[in-house]
Amino acid sequence: MKVNVNYENKRNLILEAFYKLVAELGMENVSITKIAKAINIPSSLIFYYFKNKQELIYGLIDYMFDRCIDVSIPPVEMSNKDVKGEFTKFIDSMFSVKGALDIDSRVYFSCVNIALRDKKAKEKFIAYTQQANEKLLRYIEYFKDKGVINCDNATEIVYYLMVVIAGLQDTLDFLDDHEKFKCIVDFHKKQLFRFLAFIE
Template structure:
């Protein structure tokens, strides 16, 4: 894998600055001018790489996906498919998943799927990619006899529905919800027929 070009580096710097502005002021208030001000560059330089704010948002969705991919990067020492799957599920139901990307920016991006077919298609690609990555880990564990599921694609979809629903609801609460996350995680392990002891607090 070769070194990144100056163009790639500059685009990433701009998208990162755009994310930081959106996180601080809200996606609706973020602008090319504000990104340029934060980077202390001329707005024309931002527009050299991104013609419109929508182009920036489109790239921001890729930025989201890249950050979420860290969920699927187990420790180098983990080579066993079962242990790798356990680590992924632990990550999905942890603060790590919830803090990889600002919820306000994420849901602001999501709201745009109802106004832009381009963003809607790209957002769907993001979610499909994450599901495919989980399905791959499930398939590897199934091949080793570590889990008992008939359809890994359906299982992957079920897990994400549970994860996304949980974080949408729990984001409405300022309380510590680790006990609920443990219960949701335990439910996933049981549905997969995965032999693993998960400590879940009763509610």
């Protein structure tokens, strides 16, 4: 058991160093040697955990998504008797695009670029999207069942939300105006509440 914990810890240490270097230098400028130097281990030891750089990149994609799935779709407290308040808190948290703030865009888009050319990397993105959609669908159906929102098709709401949130994340990356971004977020939240017949 201890060996497995140590193995996972060392593996995560390598991935964390890789993540930070990609954020700083870009994927194309990060070598195994630079990763090893950043955490003061021999380069050969990285190959004990990842058989080649491609496997290391797949590990980075998993590491990135593990960091953001719980943040980008925050948990719903189903024991909260104030279901309306819980829905508002949930939407506020989703629209804060905290997942975008916790994941460095340079790392994310480097991984997207790889997924556009690499079948296995693309499958990882698809699997993450499905996992995120399923989690969000459970929450939307919960709020629908509680009578807080009104929608004929919860799956369509999930797709709508995921597209809006992705668009907001991209906007956040390129819009250097906090007040303007807040106005855009508020507009989309109001549209969503109207769409779902939610009355605050």
